[in-house]
Amino acid sequence: xxxxxxxxxxxxxxxxxxxxxxxxxxxxxxxxxxxxxxxxxxxxxxxxxxxxxxxxxxxxxxxxxxxxxxxxxxxxxxxxxxxxxxxxxxxxxxxxxxxxxxxxxxxxxxxxxxxxxxxxxxxxxxxxxxxxxxxxxxxxxxxxxxxxxxxxxxxxxxxxxxxxxxxxxxxxxxxxxxxxxxxxxxxxxxxxxxxxxxxxxxxxxxxxxxxxxxxxxxxxxxxxxxxxxxxxxxxxxxxxxxxxxxxxxxxxxxxxxxxxxxxxxxxxxxxxxxxxxxxxxxxxxxxxxxxxxxxxxxxxxxxxxxxxxxxxxxxxxxxxxxxxxxxxxxxxxxxxxxxxxxxxxxxxxxxxxxxxxxxxxxxxxxxxxxxxxxxxxxxxxxxxxxxx
Numbered sequence: 444x445x446x447x448x449x450x451x452x453x454x455x456x457x458x459x460x461x462x463x464x465x466x467x468x469x470x471x472x473x474x475x476x477x478x479x480x481x482x483x484x485x486x487x488x489x490x491x492x493x494x495x496x497x498x499x500x501x502x503x504x505x506x507x508x509x510x511x512x513x514x515x516x517x518x519x520x521x522x523x524x525x526x527x528x529x530x531x532x533x534x535x536x537x538x539x540x541x542x543x544x545x546x547x548x549x550x551x552x553x554x555x556x557x558x559x560x561x562x563x564x565x566x567x568x569x570x571x572x573x574x575x576x577x578x579x580x581x582x583x584x585x586x587x588x589x590x591x592x593x594x595x596x597x598x599x600x601x602x603x604x605x606x607x608x609x610x611x612x613x614x615x616x617x618x619x620x621x622x623x624x625x626x627x628x629x630x631x632x633x634x635x636x637x638x639x640x641x642x643x644x645x646x647x648x649x650x651x652x653x654x655x656x657x658x659x660x661x662x663x664x665x666x667x668x669x670x671x672x673x674x675x676x677x678x679x680x681x682x683x684x685x686x687x688x689x690x691x692x693x694x695x696x697x698x699x700x701x702x703x704x705x706x707x708x709x710x711x712x713x714x715x716x717x718x719x720x721x722x723x724x725x726x727x728x729x730x731x732x733x734x735x736x737x738x739x740x741x742x743x744x745x746x747x748x749x750x751x752x753x754x755x756x757x758x759x760x761x762x763x764x765x766x767x768x769x770x771x772x773x774x775x776x777x778x779x780x781x782x783x784x785x786x787x788x789x790x791x792x793x794x795x796x797x798x799x800x801x802x803x804x805x806x807x808x809x810x811x812x813x814x815x816x817x818x819x820x821x822x823x824x825x826x827x828x829x830x831x
Contacts, residue, residue, distance in 0.1 A: 444826055445477040445522030449512055449531040453482040453497075454490060454721075458667075459746030460549050462721065463638040464527050467822065468493055470639050470815035474823070477522070481515055481531075483508055505600075509533035523612075523826045529558070533607050541610040543829045548616050549638075550743050553604050554628050556597040557582060559671040559740050566740065570601070605630065612829040617744040618765030624741075636821050637744055637768070640813045642753035648722050649729035649754055655716060661691045662789065663731035663756075665724055665747045668696030673737030673761060676782045678705040678713075680737055683786025686793040688712075690735075693719045693727060729754045732799070733792045736760035737785055744769065748776075752810040755803035759788035769813075775805040 448468055452461035461484065469491060471478045479494040488495050498511045512534025516524060525545045526535040529552040535544045552558040560567050562578040570578075575594045576587065583590040605628060608614050614633045616622035622635040662681055668674040675698065681690050689712040692702065699715065706713035719727070728734060728747075734756045736748065741764030748769045751758055758776035760766055770776035777788040792799055811817065 444471075444823060444830070446471055446826055447479050447481060447516075447522060447524050448527060449481045449516070449524055449535050450527035451483050451508060451530050452528065453480060453484040453486070453495065455486050457484060460528065463549070463746055465491070466639040466641055466815075467525075467819075469641070470819040471822070473815065474819050476823070481512065483511065505530070509537060513537035523829045525822075525826070528552075529604060532611070533604070536607040536610050542612040544611050545613040545615055545825055545829060546608060546611045547636075548608075548614060548621055548625060548743075551621075551624065551741070553608055553630060554601070554624055556601060561671045561740050564670055564675070564739075572598070613825050615825065618768050620741060620765040620768065621743050634825070636818060636825070637813055638746060638749060639815050639818050640746070640749040640753055640810065641815055642807070642810045645725060645750050645753040646729075649725040651722070651726060653723045653726040653730075654720070655723065657691065657727060657730055658689050658714075660732045660793075661689045661714075661730075662686065662733050662735050662793070663691050663693070663727055664735050664737075665693045665728065668692070668694050668698040668702055670698070671738070671740035672696075673739040673782075674698040674702055675705075676737035676739065676761075676785065677735060678702060678709055678711050680735060680782060680785040680789060681711050682709040683783075684789035684793065685786075686732075686790060688732060688793060689714055691727060691731070692716065693724055725750060725754065728756045731756055733789050734758045735785070735789055736766070737782065738763050738766065740764065742766045749810070749813055752806045752813070755807045757792045757799045757802040758806070759785060759792055761785060769809075771805065771809060774802075775809040776802060 450464045454461055454465050468478050481496045483498050483500050500507045500511045508530040512531055517538045523543045524535045526532040527547050532546040550558045551560045555570055579590045579593055583593045608630050614630055616635045619635050622633050625633045664677055666672045691714045693716050695717045728751055734751050738761050744765040762778040772778040779785050779788050
């Protein structure tokens with residue numbers, strides 16, 4: 444089988460989405476298939492021994508990136524194309540042969556212009572004309588009602604994306620949560636296949652020491668310091684837990700200064716490392732007493748949690764979106780329904796050696812569901828169907 448993965452983001456510098464694409468590429472290659480990657484992310488073209496073609500794109504991203512992908516894919520005569528994000532999907536579906544294109548949906552881009560379904564610091568239940576008058580606040584730098592002038596463009600953009608998905612041979616949701624959202628939006632040919640995580644590689648990378656000092660015992664947050672990731676909930680939850688443990692933060696974002704202010708006000712010892720290389724992230728996760736996951740949005744399928752499973756990291760998480768599809772409450776992590784209980788879950792895990800041991804064992808066992816051996820055959824079934 445010949446597969447071309449098309450992605451806006453790809454390692455070496457990438458978030459969870461980019462590393463998920465890499466895991467899929469390696470899993471397909473190790474299963475004996477021909478794999479190439481086409482990306483607009485900078486970096487080497489021989490990463491991991493894979494064929495990685497990196498496109499240099501100039502101009503307005505929303506228009507230039509799909510055009511660049513479409514130009515490179517228009518003469519593809521065999522195999523299948525698997526687009527990984529919204530702009531790569533628009534490029535892959537711009538020409539003919541769209542029946543041989545699969546698209547993975549990793550967040551809310553087909554139903555939310557901002558891809559987060561967050562409006563004014565809270566989950567947005569729907570996307571329509573009236574709700575959009577709320578969600579432009581903070582995004583469009585103009586007061587209402589002038590900011591409402593962006594709404595027709597936003598609505599057209601969503602319509603274009605949904606129409607493109609309608610032409611795809613398959614739309615692959617990373618979780619049942621995302622799958623249900625897509626079906627409700629009228630997207631055809633939706634099926635659910637989670638992201639791949641190679642637990643053996645993850646554990647091997649985590650064995651070495653991190654490049655920075657860490658406390659003996661600590662709480663950990665990994666992710667963007669943004670509203671959707673629950674950055675405003677983080678310090679209140681840690682303060683309420685009263686563990687006395689420092690909070691280590693690996694991530695950056697617009698709420699970094701607010702986080703530091705909150706920690707100083709609440710008396711929480713805070714260690715902010717900013718963006719970190721993947722090896723350092725995994726090594727910190729392997730050593731953390733508790734991974735705190737305060738996500739506010741309907742989480743699609745967090746790679747942070749998947750890698751934490753592989754490492755056996757004890758997890759206290761908000762039960763949003765697809766997180767319940769990763770964690771089994773009380774077995775591979777603790778799930779809570781509201782922010783007030785997140786601190787209680789952190790305190791329980793930090794103060795109970797037996798609970799931490801049970802969660803570690805349960806997490807490692809649960810990681811098998813996301814292993815290449817479990818998921819690569821499911822991807823191949825889709826590709827074979829598309830290839831005819």
